[in-house]
Each structure stands twice: as structure tokens, then as C-alpha cells.
Amino acid sequence: MYGSEFADILGRVRVKxxxxxxxxxxxxxxxxxxxxxxxxxxxxxxxxxxEVAEMVAxxxxxxxxxxxxxxxxxxxxxxxxxxxxxxKIPIILDPVGVGATRLRTTSxxxxxxxxxxxxxxxxxxxxxxxxxxxxxxxxxxSEGLKGDPVTVARDFARAEGVTVVVSGxxxxxxxxxxxxxxxxxxxxxxxxxxTGCMASSVVGTFAAVCDDPVMASAGALAxxxxxxERAAARQGRPGSFKPVLLDELATLDLLTLEECAKVRNA
Amino acid sequence: MYGSEFADILGRVRVKxxxxxxxxxxxxxxxxxxxxxxxxxxxxxxxxxxEVAEMVAxxxxxxxxxxxxxxxxxxxxxxxxxxxxxxKIPIILDPVGVGATRLRTTSxxxxxxxxxxxxxxxxxxxxxxxxxxxxxxxxxxSEGLKGDPVTVARDFARAEGVTVVVSGxxxxxxxxxxxxxxxxxxxxxxxxxxTGCMASSVVGTFAAVCDDPVMASAGALAxxxxxxERAAARQGRPGSFKPVLLDELATLDLLTLEECAKVRNA
Amino acid sequence: MYGSEFADILGRVRVKxxxxxxxxxxxxxxxxxxxxxxxxxxxxxxxxxxEVAEMVAxxxxxxxxxxxxxxxxxxxxxxxxxxxxxxKIPIILDPVGVGATRLRTTSxxxxxxxxxxxxxxxxxxxxxxxxxxxxxxxxxxSEGLKGDPVTVARDFARAEGVTVVVSGxxxxxxxxxxxxxxxxxxxxxxxxxxTGCMASSVVGTFAAVCDDPVMASAGALAxxxxxxERAAARQGRPGSFKPVLLDELATLDLLTLEECAKVRNA
Numbered sequence: 001m002y003g004s005e006f007a008d009i010l011g012r013v014r015v016k017x018x019x020x021x022x023x024x025x026x027x028x029x030x031x032x033x034x035x036x037x038x039x040x041x042x043x044x045x046x047x048x049x050x051e052v053a054e055m056v057a058x059x060x061x062x063x064x065x066x067x068x069x070x071x072x073x074x075x076x077x078x079x080x081x082x083x084x085x086x087x088k089i090p091i092i093l094d095p096v097g098v099g100a101t102r103l104r105t106t107s108x109x110x111x112x113x114x115x116x117x118x119x120x121x122x123x124x125x126x127x128x129x130x131x132x133x134x135x136x137x138x139x140x141x142s143e144g145l146k147g148d149p150v151t152v153a154r155d156f157a158r159a160e161g162v163t164v165v166v167s168g169x170x171x172x173x174x175x176x177x178x179x180x181x182x183x184x185x186x187x188x189x190x191x192x193x194x195t196g197c198m199a200s201s202v203v204g205t206f207a208a209v210c211d212d213p214v215m216a217s218a219g220a221l222a223x224x225x226x227x228x229e230r231a232a233a234r235q236g237r238p239g240s241f242k243p244v245l246l247d248e249l250a251t252l253d254l255l256t257l258e259e260c261a262k263v264r265n266a
Numbered sequence: 267m268y269g270s271e272f273a274d275i276l277g278r279v280r281v282k283x284x285x286x287x288x289x290x291x292x293x294x295x296x297x298x299x300x301x302x303x304x305x306x307x308x309x310x311x312x313x314x315x316x317e318v319a320e321m322v323a324x325x326x327x328x329x330x331x332x333x334x335x336x337x338x339x340x341x342x343x344x345x346x347x348x349x350x351x352x353x354k355i356p357i358i359l360d361p362v363g364v365g366a367t368r369l370r371t372t373s374x375x376x377x378x379x380x381x382x383x384x385x386x387x388x389x390x391x392x393x394x395x396x397x398x399x400x401x402x403x404x405x406x407x408s409e410g411l412k413g414d415p416v417t418v419a420r421d422f423a424r425a426e427g428v429t430v431v432v433s434g435x436x437x438x439x440x441x442x443x444x445x446x447x448x449x450x451x452x453x454x455x456x457x458x459x460x461t462g463c464m465a466s467s468v469v470g471t472f473a474a475v476c477d478d479p480v481m482a483s484a485g486a487l488a489x490x491x492x493x494x495e496r497a498a499a500r501q502g503r504p505g506s507f508k509p510v511l512l513d514e515l516a517t518l519d520l521l522t523l524e525e526c527a528k529v530r531n532a
Numbered sequence: 533m534y535g536s537e538f539a540d541i542l543g544r545v546r547v548k549x550x551x552x553x554x555x556x557x558x559x560x561x562x563x564x565x566x567x568x569x570x571x572x573x574x575x576x577x578x579x580x581x582x583e584v585a586e587m588v589a590x591x592x593x594x595x596x597x598x599x600x601x602x603x604x605x606x607x608x609x610x611x612x613x614x615x616x617x618x619x620k621i622p623i624i625l626d627p628v629g630v631g632a633t634r635l636r637t638t639s640x641x642x643x644x645x646x647x648x649x650x651x652x653x654x655x656x657x658x659x660x661x662x663x664x665x666x667x668x669x670x671x672x673x674s675e676g677l678k679g680d681p682v683t684v685a686r687d688f689a690r691a692e693g694v695t696v697v698v699s700g701x702x703x704x705x706x707x708x709x710x711x712x713x714x715x716x717x718x719x720x721x722x723x724x725x726x727t728g729c730m731a732s733s734v735v736g737t738f739a740a741v742c743d744d745p746v747m748a749s750a751g752a753l754a755x756x757x758x759x760x761e762r763a764a765a766r767q768g769r770p771g772s773f774k775p776v777l778l779d780e781l782a783t784l785d786l787l788t789l790e791e792c793a794k795v796r797n798a
Binding site: 021026029030033037038043045047051242244245 | 557559563599601602603629632634636670671673723725726769770771775
């Protein structure tokens with residue numbers, strides 16, 4: 001379902017090659033840059049408060065990732081996000097590790113309060129923390145939330161007016177009205193560092209060329225998940241898996257995306 | 267020798283999946299995160315002074331690496347280390363490039379003076395600098411020390427009350443009383459960037475589940491060294507070697523660690 | 533042409549193993565460290581203002597890269613560059629993304645004004661911005677300049693008294709008097725993140741052992757380009773290409789460099 005729509009989005013990405021401005025962590029930043037290239041976008045990483053407003057103004061999307069945050073970085077995110085909002089540039093927020101420390105929780109909350117986030121993407125624990133559903137986070141890993149994740153995500157999306165993505169065995173994508181489940185992916189993607197951050201970059205790349213955040217998110221996660229499935233079929237070891245994951249997204253053709261996307265209504 | 271003890275530690279790592287808090291450099295941070303995952307731990311990187319105390323409090327070990335240090339990072343290390351000491355969480359310090367600049371030397375010395383470091387791991391030049399044995403460091407590479415490295419390490423360990431690890435062709439592990447030599451590893455590990463930092467992450471991961479820093483260090487270095495030997499047997503070129511090194515640690519089974527560990531008393 | 537001279541330089545690199553001090557961005561820093569090792573140099577990354585003067589003083593070259601700049605980093609670059617100038621240590625400046633934001637443009641201009649840069653290496657858009665030739669830069673990608681790139685580069689090199697390198701299908705290397713074209717390389721190098729930064733690291737490594745910046749630059753770009761050609765012959769997918777690119781530079785022998793360098797006078 002939706003396979004042909006997703007293929008259309010990926011086709012537009014590859015024609016337009018949107019600039020994707022990241023303000024992100026220094027752990028997975030290289031992975032994010034490379035996966036953006038593999039998806040068909042043009043990554044740019046810039047976080048100095050003196051330049052983020054100019055950089056985001058010419059970008060197709062803004063990806064905010066708090067994996068290694070500090071107060072100065074959050075200020076840059078607010079500055080860039082304000083410009084993005086003014087210019088109707090979509091903002092993707094990945095609240096990495098929210099709930100693990102007060103700094104992460106208050107910073108993510110502040111970003112949500114002061115900016116109009118387009119897509120909020122986290123694991124179940126992170127979304128649970130932000131949604132007030134007793135999310136549990138250990139370091140940057142989810143230890144779940146209280147209640148049904150689909151219901152929590154849907155209610156939270158509706159209350160906040162954002163599209164919420166909850167990564168997991170099946171990814172949940174919801175704007176509070178429509179809710180999709182993306183069942184692509186492979187457990188190998190969970191045993192290397194960076195796939196969560198990379199997924200957010202791919203979501204940002206799709207959102208840069210598609211006005212519908214639900215379709216952009218689901219399409220991006222389907223594409224990235226299919227790449228993961230195909231990479232896992234070729235490589236079962238983590239170190240060798242990552243290069244192949246990049247390869248598979250770079251060489252994913254539109255027909256494969258159309259045919260292999262496993263997305264259904266919740 | 268000690269192979270079965272090391273296998274027990276690795277087994278515990280894989281069951282407990284300890285959270286390993288890193289305050290580290292931005293050059294090899296991704297390698298450190300991935301090798302921690304491959305060893306069986308859960309890495310988290312966080313260095314803002316506003317959050318390190320909370321993050322370390324729920325971690326199994328704290329890895330401090332001064333590869334790209336600055337005064338603010340050292341403050342975060344002191345904050346996190348103080349909490350780690352209070353909570354009896356082991357601290358691994360990798361004084362990268364100590365001796366190359368005054369900032370590195372005074373910072374490493376301050377960390378040693380103000381914190382109770384559990385395991386201090388460096389190359390011969392770095393340990394020589396800290397031990398007052400005319401260590402020579404060029405950039406981040408060792409150019410040796412004056413005297414017998416085993417004696418220097420043992421005396422320094424005894425004087426400081428820390429476990430000292432000196433990386434080299436044979437790694438030295440000593441708490442001043444017991445001294446072990448780890449003879450696993452391959453020269454290939456020296457021709458890529460990051461294996462020293464990665465080794466410290468693996469040591470931290472083992473130390474998180476083992477109260478004996480000598481055994482934790484030796485077991486970690488044996489496991490990482492065996493992975494290096496097996497990777498080198500498969501790949502003799504540096505770019506392709508690193509992914510395979512990760513693979514080999516991730517797939518190292520307990521029996522192989524037990525049988526292939528080359529560790530003896532000095 | 534010049535193949536034997538380039539082989540001589542690479543031979544000297546591998547004997548001397550020069551220390552290459554980088555003040556660089558956090559996106560590609562690991563790639564820069566590894567490619568420096570593969571070229572035969574010893575990388576060190578250090579950017580704290582408290583230590584850069586000492587670090588550069590013992591280095592063979594200083595590579596400045598503004599890929600993720602901020603005002604504090606620029607101060608460190610000025611400090612390190614001043615010492616490099618005093619000690620006649622060559623400085624390579626890669627003005628990544630200059631023209632994309634005022635911070636990048638004014639910072640790069642300040643570095644050029646306050647320091648004596650040995651080699652200024654950018655893409656056509658970046659050099660066009662600095663040369664006043666209507667360079668266009670989108671994020672960190674070139675969108676060209678106005679006029680003939682060879683003429684622009686040559687005039688700018690003569691006016692500024694620097695060696696200018698313009699990366700492209702054929703790389704231009706000019707000091708205003710001599711102008712060489714380097715026709716090695718492969719389009720694969722343009723589809724992964726980091727090859728531009730890596731090229732600057734290789735240029736720095738060659739410049740550390742060769743007093744002639746034109747020959748050092750051309751030789752480095754030929755060597756890196758040949759590695760890229762050979763890697764592309766083995767791997768056509770981006771994720772798997774990068775490790776192989778590193779492999780090929782690490783194993784490039786002097787005779788191959790001599791025979792495969794495609795460098796001619798403009």
C-alpha cells in the first residue's frame with residue numbers, strides 16, 4: 001500500500017537533490033551525512049549560532065538531533081527552527097535520549113514548545129517521556145512506555161499538532177488522524193550505532209520534497225527499511241553491515257520501493 | 267591462562283548489557299560507540315556539564331578520553347568522575363597524547379589527582395609521561411619511555427593505587443602487585459585510527475561487570491586482540507580491516523576467547 | 533608527466549611519517565585521520581586554543597578546514613596558523629562552504645588576510661567566492677563560478693601569493709606562474725561524503741615533506757585520484773567504496789603513482 005506514492009517521493013528527491021540542514025550529534029554525524037547522500041539529498045551540517053539562520057533559509061528541511069546536546073546547541077536549534085518555521089521549511093526532531101537526563105527532557109520540551117515541529121521521531125521510550133506515558137529510556141535506548149504505543153502516539157500527535165513517528169519492530173507514523181504502520185526493516189539495524197539518527201535524516205530528505213509529513217515519514221522509513229532488509233540478506237555482521245546498508249539505499253530503485261514497501265493503516 | 271575467567275566476564279557483559287558512559291574525543295567517537303555495542307555493552311556519549319552527573323549515575327562504567335580535549339570537557343569529566351567515585355562506578359582514563367602539550371599533561375594529571383581512576387590506559391610514551399619516566403609522545407603516538415615498561419607501570423600503579431595498562435606489542439596490565447602480559451593482537455591494529463580508543467571502550471565494558479580491574483582489563487584486551495588477529499587473517503588492508511574488526515568482536519564466542527587468550531604473568 | 537617527482541614525494545612521506553595537525557570539522561574528521569595514515573602521515577587533531585600552538589610547532593603541516601566552524605575554532609586556527617607561519621610550516625586551508633553563509637565567508641577571508649596560507653584548496657564555487665568571481669555555493673557544494681576556472685585560479689593565486697587548488701573533474705593547481713591540471717580521479721569520489729576533506733589531508737601530508745606547494749598539491753591529488761580510480765574499479769557502491777578508497781591509497785606503490793599520474797601543464 002502507498003508504494004507508488006513513496007516511489008514518487010523518492011523520484012522527486014533524486015531529481016531535486018534537496019539540501020538537508022542538520023544540527024546534530026558528533027557521534028553519528030558522518031553516518032547522517034552519508035545516508036542523506038545515499039537517499040538522494042545533499043547534507044549540510046552547521047551549528048554555529050552565527051550561521052544557522054542563513055543555512056537553513058536555503059535548505060529543504062531541518063533535522064534536529066539532540067544526541068550530544070549542550071545549551072549552546074539548543075540555542076542554535078531554536079534560531080534555525082524559528083527561521084524554518086517562518087519559511088515553512090519542515091523540521092524533523094529526533095529527541096535522542098530524552099528522559100535519560102533533565103537537560104535532554106527540558107531541551108526537547110523547549111524545542112517542541114517554541115518551535116512548530118513537523119515530524120517528531122523517537123523510540124517508544126522517548127515518545128513515552130514526551131507524551132507523559134511513563135516512557136523509560138536507558139542512555140539512548142528505549143525501555144518502553146505505558147499503554148499501547150499506537151494510542152499514545154496518536155493522542156500525542158493530535159494534542160501537539162505534529163506528526164509522530166515511533167520507531168520499533170513496526171514503525172508507527174501518525175498525525176493523530178491517519179496512522180500508518182511501516183513493517184519494513186531488519187533486526188540488524190538495531191545492533192549498530194546510528195540507524196535511528198540515519199532514519200531521521202532520510203525522513204528529513206523525503207519531507208523536503210513532500211508536503212504530507214505522514215507520507216514522507218512512512219515512505220522514508222519504508223525505503224530505509226527495505227535497504228536494511230536487503231543489506232541484512234547480504235551481511236550478517238555489524239561492522240560490514242553498515243557500508244552495505246548505505247549501498248542498498250543508494251541503489252534502491254523506485255520499482256523496488258513501490259513493490260517492497262510494507263505499510264498499512266493501523 | 268585466565269581464559270575461562272575472561273569468558274565468564276564476556277558472558278556477563280552480554281547478559282547485562284552495561285551502559286558505558288563516554289566523555290571522549292570527536293575523532294573516534296563513532297568507533298567507540300560501535301565497538302562497545304560489538305563487545306556487548308550499550309554506549310552513551312554525553313559531555314554537557316548539565317547532564318553528565320545524571321548520565322553516569324545510571325551507567326556501569328565511565329570512559330574518559332582526552333583525544334580532543336578542552337577546558338570545558340575536563341570540567342565535565344571532573345563532574346562525572348566525582349559522581350562515578352561516589353557510586354563506585356569504575357572510571358577508565360585514556361590520556362591520549364599526554365606529553366604532547368601542556369594542556370594534555372596538566373589535564374590528565376588533574377583527573378588523576380582529583381578523581382579515583384580505576385584503570386589508566388595509555389601507550390608507553392603516555393604512561394611514561396605520567397609516571398615521570400621520560401615518556402615521549404609525538405602527536406598521539408608513543409615514542410617510548412626510559413626504563414623497563416613493566417617496572418615503570420608496576421611502580422606507578424602501586425604509587426597511585428590504580429590499575430595501569432600499557433598498550434604495546436604485549437599489553438601490560440598491572441595493579442602494582444599482579445602484573446599480566448596480554449599477547450593477543452595484530453600489527454594491523456596499529457595502522458588504523460581508533461584502535462587505542464576502542465580498546466579503552468572494551469576495557470570499560472568489561473570493567474562494568476567485573477570488580478577486578480586487572481582481570482577486566484586483561485580480558486578486554488585479550489578479546490579485542492583476538493578479534494584483531496582474526497580480522498587481520500581476513501583483511502590485510504586498513505580501510506576494509508576496521509569493519510571486519512568490529513565483526514570479529516561482535517561474533518567472538520566465549521569458547522574462542524577462553525582458548526585463544528594469550529595472557530601470562532609477567 | 534611529473535610522475536617520478538610525485539613518487540619521490542610519496543617515498544619521503546612514508547620514510548618521514550610527518551605529523552599533520554588538523555583543525556577541522558566533526559563530520560569527516562575520522563576520514564581525515566584515516567586517509568592521513570593511509571597516505572603515510574601521522575594525523576593529530578587538536579583544536580583547543582590552549583594547545584594548538586604547541587601542537588602545530590612539532591607538526592609537518594597544518595590543515596585548516598572550516599566545515600563546521602564557529603568563532604572559537606577560528607581563533608584557534610589563527611593562533612595555530614601564526615605559529616605555523618613563524619616556523620615556516622605549510623598551511624593548507626580548505627574553505628568548506630565559503631559563500632554559503634557570512635560566517636564562512638568572513639572567517640575564510642580573515643584566515644587568508646591574517647595568515648600566510650600556503651595552499652588554498654576548494655571547489656570552483658568556493659574559490660570563485662574568494663576570488664570575487666561570483667562563486668556559487670549551495671551548502672557545501674559548488675555551483676560554479678563566473679569565467680574560466682583556470683584563469684580565475686591563476687589570477688587569484690598571483691594576487692594573493694598562494695598556491696590555489698580547484699577541485700573538479702580535472703583539478704587545477706596553480707601558483708599564478710605554473711599551472712597544472714590533475715586528471716586522475718573518479719566520479720565515485722563525488723558521491724560520498726568526505727573526499728574533499730580527505731584530499732586536503734593528503735595535500736597537507738605531501739606538503740609536509742616537499743617545499744614546492746604546486747608539486748606537493750598535484751602529487752597528492754594524483755595519488756588520491758589514482759586510489760579513487762582503483763577503488764571505483766573494485767566497488768561501484770558508495771558505502772563499500774570508502775573503505776576500499778582508503779585501502780587503495782594505503783597500498784599505492786611508488787611505481788604505480790609514477791606511471792598512472794595524469795598531470796599536465798595547463
